[in-house]
Amino acid sequence: MAMFTSDGLGRRIAYYRSIVRPKLTQRQLADAACVALGTVRKIERGERGVTDATLEAIAHALGVDPTWLRTDRDPALRALHHALPALSAAIAAYDMPEDGPTRPLPSLRAAVAEAVDWRLGAQYTRIVRTLPELITELTRAYHQASAHERSDLAALLVSAYRSADAAVYKSGALDLSARMVELMRWAAPEAGDPLLSASVAYVRTETFFAAHAHAPGLRALEHALDSAPAPNTPPEIATRGALHMRAAVIAGRARDAGVADSHLREARAFADQVTEGVYHGTAFGPDSVRIHEVSVAVSLGDGHTDRALTIANEWTPPLHLPAERRSGFYIELARAQLRSGVADDAFESLKTARRIAPQHTREHPWVREDAATLRRLKRADSESLTHFAEWCAAI
Structure with a gap:
């Protein structure tokens, strides 16, 4: 198991412990991380190293990404x-x-x-x-x-x-x-659950995203919609709505505004019939659909970016949404803001995404692209931006 040295790490743990809200004592941090109090004290004094498992537990208790505490941040x-x-x-x-x-x-x-x-x-x-x-x-x-x-x-x-x-x-x-x-x-x-098969079709779309094979991906989703159970119960309604939501995004990537809007309308109609929640592993409801409206607008590009900015001006993702989905909203919004020439707002959105879901933000390719672009645009005050770009491996 990897052991990280205490070079500065203990000081960073003590710092984050002092600024979280509410502020944590060493004992509270130890209890939250399921680590012995003496261990926390020795780590903060720099008297012992930290295993990767202990570091992750402490970082999770502090609500920060483990890489914020480490000196070795090579992705x-x-x-x-x-x-x-x-x-x-x-x-x-x-x-x-x-x-x-x-x-x-x-x-x-x-x-x-x-x-x-x-x-x-x-x-x-x-x-x-x-x-x-x-x-x-x-x-x-x-x-x-x-x-x-x-x-x-x-x-x-x-x-x-x-x-x-x-x-x-x-x-x-x-x-x-x-x-x-x-x-x-x-x-x-093998599970014998048609809703589970529909959820797998939802996930499968990522292979089409990765290959930029938008037309086949859209066909696969439409086939899944044809095969999905009739929308009679909330899980059935949510499953069908999620497939329309996903289809809207891939149609947006294909720059087909008409098809994207059609699927968004269907997704909204189904979302109005259920409460926001996680159905067969997929978050769906009115808030999730609104986030996907932003994603579609960003993908469609010119002439549609203002729609993303309008949504963001009127609404922010509620805390009950999964962290990955909320951070995704701000990542998409940052791209819209960057295209609209408001670089400072774009950087603030990226930092918000990082606070919500650091690992999701760090690994997102759009974050690296946008951080690199922001750094080129704003060299005059680039210290914090450079740190962010280094963190997400944009430079």
Whole structure:
């Protein structure tokens, strides 16, 4: 396990502990991070090093990204990227897992639910450290299960693959992400839940985004809409609405304003019938649709950017939305602001995105592009901007 030296790290922990609201004592930080009080004291005094697991626990308790505390911030050395081979190995044995113990179904269900929460909260390093073993255990349990438990385990595998894929996709490991998606497509029919298959179609769109294959991606979503259950219950309504929401975004990337607007209208109509929430792992409701309106406007570009700015002037994402979705709103807004010539506002939006979901923001390619552009535009007062660009590997 990696051990980070105390060179400045203890001082940074003490600093962030003193500025969080409410301010934390050393004991409160120790309790929140599940670390011994003496350990926190020694770390802050610079008397001992810190393992990566302890550093992540302390950073999570402080509400900051672990890289804010580390001196070694080279993105190539981040834990997220180091863990990818273990994930690859876990899914490679999807049809022939090694023998070993498995927890009861309720325990596995709780572990997967925790991983889903990490995905929605953009806690990618937690995902990649935990999911290789969890996927291996779920795979073993699935192949050992009786017929009446196998469908439940297949559904848990889909959710676990999806959580792992979120971290993999954000890290830029697109080939590994595509393999995760294919395994979701393999496991979903085994679960016997058509809504789960529809949610996998939603996730599959990212492979089309990555390949800039917008027309095939739109066809795949429209096929999923044709196959989805009739929208009678809230989960069915939300699932169909989420597919329209996703279709609007990919139509926007294809610069097809008419199709994008048509899908947005459908998504709004379905959103008006449900409360904002997470349905089969996907956040959907009026607020989520509004965020996707911004995304579509940014993708459509000229003549539509003002729509994104108008939404942002009238509304901000509520705190009950998942962190990844809220940070995505500000990342999209920053791009609209940059295009509109308000560089200071764009930088503020990027910093807001970082405060909400640091790992999501740091790994987002648009953030790196926009931070590099902002730095070129604003060299005269670039110290804080340079720090931001270094943090997200834009320079």
